[in-house]
Every structure is written in structure tokens, then in C-alpha cells.
Amino acid sequence: MNAIVVMTTVSEREAGERLASALVEAKLAACVQILPPMTSVYRWEGEIQRETEHLLLIKTTQDKWDSLAAFIHTHHPYEVPEVIAVEASKIAPEYGAWLTEQVAV
Incomplete structure (x- = not known):
């Protein structure tokens, strides 16, 4: 499974x-x-800035990274948005299958 969690x-x-x-x-x-x-x-x-923000945790697959980041x-x-991805080292098989299905073209 090639799942990633992208943060912005x-x-x-x-x-x-x-x-x-x-x-x-956009899948x-x-x-x-x-x-x-x-x-x-x-x-x-x-x-130094202090701002109130909301964190988005975006679940996708590695092959979507380039398109998602763009x-x-x-x-x-934001002029310079935070776009950071973390690889999922473990994922429940059922969730991984669902995730992959949701982003399939």
C-alpha cells in the first residue's frame, strides 16, 4: 500500500x-x-508570527502526490502553503483498499 497523509x-x-x-x-x-x-x-x-489555523489531514496515495501538491x-x-506528506508505514487492508478505490480515475 502506498498511502500518504498530506498536511496543509x-x-x-x-x-x-x-x-x-x-x-x-477531483479524486x-x-x-x-x-x-x-x-x-x-x-x-x-x-x-515572528502567531496565527490561528486549521490543520487539514489529506489521505491519498503516493501516485497522486504531484497532482495534489500542484x-x-x-x-x-496562502502565498506559500504548507504541503508536507508522511508515508503510512502501516494501514488496515480494508481501509487501504477503500482509499485506493476513492482516488482511482
């Missing part, structure tokens, strides 16, 4: 819901979870 953040839940729906509709993601608000601390243009960069409200 958005400042507003509505933006996350739009992005999540578009990713699932780039099987499932997107939008987590409750959290605080992100980072440096931007030389200044889609996020095109549709994301």
Missing part, C-alpha cells in the same frame, strides 16, 4: 472546507479531516 493549514475553516471538498471531488484525496483551530508560530518576512498550490489562499 488554512486560516479559516471555510477555506479548508472548500479545499477539502475540491480535493475529494485527489479519499478523505480530508479538518482539525479544530490551533496556534501556529513561524517566521514570515523576518518577523492543486493545493493553485487553490490555496
Whole structure:
């Protein structure tokens, strides 16, 4: 199984819901979870920033990575969105089959 979980953040839940729906509709993601608000601390243009953001956990397959990353960069409200993927080292066979089916073209 070649499942990955891709992470990105958005400042507003509505933006996350739009992005999540578009990713699932485009069959780039099987499932997107939008987590409750959290605080992100980072440096931007030389200044320390503290912002409230929502984390999106995007479940997909490795072969969708390039298309998914390009889609996020095109549709994301941030100038430089976080787009990080983590490989799933273990996955329940039934869930893996479902995930693969959901992103199949």
C-alpha cells in the first residue's frame, strides 16, 4: 500500500472546507479531516508570527502526490502553503483498499 497523509493549514475553516471538498471531488484525496483551530508560530518576512489555523489531514496515495501538491498550490489562499506528506508505514487492508478505490480515475 502506498498511502500518504498530506498536511496543509488554512486560516479559516471555510477555506479548508472548500479545499477539502475540491480535493475529494477531483479524486485527489479519499478523505480530508479538518482539525479544530490551533496556534501556529513561524517566521514570515523576518518577523515572528502567531496565527490561528486549521490543520487539514489529506489521505491519498503516493501516485497522486504531484497532482495534489500542484492543486493545493493553485487553490490555496496562502502565498506559500504548507504541503508536507508522511508515508503510512502501516494501514488496515480494508481501509487501504477503500482509499485506493476513492482516488482511482
